[in-house]
Amino acid sequence: MDFVEYADRELMAIDLANKLAGALRAALARSERVLFAVPGGSTPGPVFDALCAARIDWASVDVLLTDERWVRPDHPRSNTRLVRERLLVERAAAATLLPMYQPTDTPEEAVARVTEAIAPHLPISVLLLGMGDDGHVASLFPGTEGLAAALAEDAAPVMALRPPEAEEPRLTLTRPVLDGALSKHLAIVGETKRAVLERAQRRSEAEAPVRAVLGGLTVHWAP
Numbered sequence: 001m002d003f004v005e006y007a008d009r010e011l012m013a014i015d016l017a018n019k020l021a022g023a024l025r026a027a028l029a030r031s032e033r034v035l036f037a038v039p040g041g042s043t044p045g046p047v048f049d050a051l052c053a054a055r056i057d058w059a060s061v062d063v064l065l066t067d068e069r070w071v072r073p074d075h076p077r078s079n080t081r082l083v084r085e086r087l088l089v090e091r092a093a094a095a096t097l098l099p100m101y102q103p104t105d106t107p108e109e110a111v112a113r114v115t116e117a118i119a120p121h122l123p124i125s126v127l128l129l130g131m132g133d134d135g136h137v138a139s140l141f142p143g144t145e146g147l148a149a150a151l152a153e154d155a156a157p158v159m160a161l162r163p164p165e166a167e168e169p170r171l172t173l174t175r176p177v178l179d180g181a182l183s184k185h186l187a188i189v190g191e192t193k194r195a196v197l198e199r200a201q202r203r204s205e206a207e208a209p210v211r212a213v214l215g216g217l218t219v220h221w222a223p
């Protein structure tokens with residue numbers, strides 16, 4: 001695991017966007033199409049604002065959320081809305097968003113259709129993750145029923161989970177898909193998350209699911 005420390009969040013957003021653009025360019029030099037998986041939440045927005053103007057062949061990039069909150073795509077908490085408003089604009093508007101949300105009442109009803117839609121595009125070429133204060137990544141929250149199955153090496157690529165502390169049911173990519181990404185990046189800010197990450201290395205994957213993706217991960221941190 002590499003750890004890159006920035007003086008502030010603005011510098012992290014700009015440099016991380018440049019690094020992600022470089023990773024996407026490298027992937028595009030190897031493949032006709034590449035899969036770029038991104039998180040929701042509050043951290044990635046400034047990175048998307050810098051990345052969306054990058055001079056890359058966005059028309060050859062498929063974008064996929066690492067997880068989705070089960071709300072309508074126009075809801076303020078929707079990760080699909082976040083990506084559409086902050087990443088898939090400017091030059092990046094030419095990219096293709098693969099569906100992580102479906103108009104079903106529950107995420108369980110969408111698992112088969114989302115799995116069918118994304119499977120042909122795997123593996124992930126470039127992965128950006130966030131992390132919660134509890135060490136969760138994507139929607140792999142500690143203490144969630146079904147977490148062990150989602151962390152298994154042979155887990156199904158997409159699972160519906162109902163984390164007790166999450167506001168909504170979730171649809172999430174699972175360990176093999178996340179950990180199998182060819183270029184893996186984690187963006188975290190603040191002292192709390194830095195300490196959570198340091199402690200995670202002494203915890204079980206069930207206690208700190210971020211552990212499942214530490215191999216080959218580059219962590220980008222700002223105070």
Ligand SMILES: O=C(O)[C@H](O)[C@@H](O)[C@H](O)[C@H](O)COP(=O)(O)O
Pocket residue numbers: 039040041042043044066067068069079129130131132136137138139
């Ligand atoms: O839907 C989500 O919330 C994200 O996909 C989730 O995995 C996020 O990356 C972490 O919860 C960190 O969120 P913050 O960046 O807001 O701290």
